Amino acid sequence: MKKFLLIVLSLLTSIVSYSLLAEQLTVENAWIRAMPPTSRVVPIYLTMKNTGDQPIKLLAINSPNGRIELHQTIMKNGLMRMTPVEKIMVDSHGQTTMAPGGYHGMMMNFTQGVPAKGDSVPLTLTFNNGEKLTIMAAVKMNSDETMHHHHH
Amino acid sequence: MYKFIKFIKRSSLIAAIALIASISAHAKMPILKGIGGDFTLNSSKGKQVSLSDFRGKVVLMFFGYTNCADICPTTMAHVAQMVKKLSPEQQAKVQVLFVSIDSEYDTPKHLNKYLSYFDPSFIGLVDDKEKIDHVAKLYSAEYSKLADERVTTEFKKLSLEDKNAPKKKGYLFSHTAKIFVIDGKGRMRGYFYTGTPLKEMRDDVTQLLATSK
Structure with missing residues (x-):
């Protein structure tokens, strides 16, 4: 019984702390592109919404499934290149989308193999205000895969 | 100076022609x-x-x-x-x-x-x-290989920490x-x-x- 109460209590605390943070910052549509099992790198995309009065910077994404760097694809003089970035800004009352052709997470050194289509990968986002947010990213072929389901 | 202006005029004309060409190019793919x-x-x-x-x-x-x-x-x-x-x-x-x-x-x-x-x-x-x-x-x-300093350092560090880490240098391409x-x-x-x-x-x-x- 005591154990049960403890579980309920810890569950409640986690819900409360989550909603406190969620009020200010939410992460949506996190997805990882399904790639061949021989891949060395896969991209991570998501949308961050900041309803707070302070701008927030994403400093890192961590996962038990691999190492992740924050990258940005830059187009210059018709040439594309990817470059590591130290932070990704989310303006106050704004949102930043990490999407193909722009900001993205580059995941590598997989501990449990290349994420396969249909998998869910836990990601922990660390922000400059000290907050950490853990979410699940869906592994799929394209960003609009879920949208198709809504249409039909 | 006059020559320069003439050059500008001429190049804007060329640019305009190029623009028209590119618009029709889109329609017909010449x-x-x-x-x-x-x-x-x-x-x-x-x-x-x-x-x-x-x-x-x-x-x-x-x-x-x-x-x-x-x-x-x-x-x-x-x-x-x-x-x-x-x-x-x-x-x-x-x-x-x-x-x-x-x-x-x-x-x-x-x-x-x-x-x-x-x-x-x-x-x-x-x-x-x-x-x-x-x-x-x-x-x-056009393409070129970029020896990215940060990535390279990161990979070196990793291979020191973890023997299974890739020994290859980190690299990125611009293409x-x-x-x-x-x-x-x-x-x-x-x-x-x-x-x-x-x-x-x-x-x-x-x-x-x-x-x-």
């Missing part, structure tokens, strides 16, 4: 002169492939590398989606070529596994750097964003980009197939 040409490279299907093998087909050619996390898979997925929207007859007349600019890492076998994931009909081309450079030059497909559109006679007809809407790509491919009969 034959682009002075760019392109035949080539032969080792392929992911295990044998040499020449552009001339695909006469009668519309060829969509992209330069990339498999250790590219964002743009290359995005482009391949995008093109694969477009191909899926074509009729089976049209699909049989479209060939996607992925030219690897990472001849050090991308083997034909690795390329085949990579591309089959997007569409088994896609063919990867990889060969000695000089041969790839030659094709890149024919198509003005052209264009998808080269080549008609059934091996002539350059225009470009698509990763962001080109699927419908626009499909309409252009359909039109090229219809007019090349």
Whole structure:
């Protein structure tokens, strides 16, 4: 019984702390592109919404499934290149989308193999205000895969 | 000074003509002169492939590398989606070529596994750097390898911490964003980009197939 109460209590605390943070910052549509099992790198995309009065910077994404760097694809003089970035800004009352052709997470050194289509990968986002947010990213072929389901 | 103004005037005129040309180019995809040409490279299907093998087909050619996390898979997925929207007859007349600019890492076998994931009909081309450079030059497909200092340091650090970490240096490529559109006679007809809407790509491919009969 005591154990049960403890579980309920810890569950409640986690819900409360989550909603406190969620009020200010939410992460949506996190997805990882399904790639061949021989891949060395896969991209991570998501949308961050900041309803707070302070701008927030994403400093890192961590996962038990691999190492992740924050990258940005830059187009210059018709040439594309990817470059590591130290932070990704989310303006106050704004949102930043990490999407193909722009900001993205580059995941590598997989501990449990290349994420396969249909998998869910836990990601922990660390922000400059000290907050950490853990979410699940869906592994799929394209960003609009879920949208198709809504249409039909 | 007068000469300079004249130069500006002339160049703006040229720019205007170029703009009009590019607008009509979009509508009709005219034959682009002075760019392109035949080539032969080792392929992911295990044998040499020449552009001339695909006469009668519309060829969509992209330069990339498999250790590219964002743009290359995005482009391949995008093109694969477009191909899926074509009729089976049209699909049989479209060939996607992925030219690897990472001849050090991308083997034909690795390329085949990579591309089959997007569409088994896609063919990867990889060969000695000089041969790839030659094709890149024919198509003005600029690319360069960037020894990224930060990535390199990061990898070095990792290999010290973890014996299983890749020993290879970290690297990134800078490469052209264009998808080269080549008609059934091996002539350059225009470009698509990763962001080109699927419908626009499909309409252009359909039109090229219809007019090349």
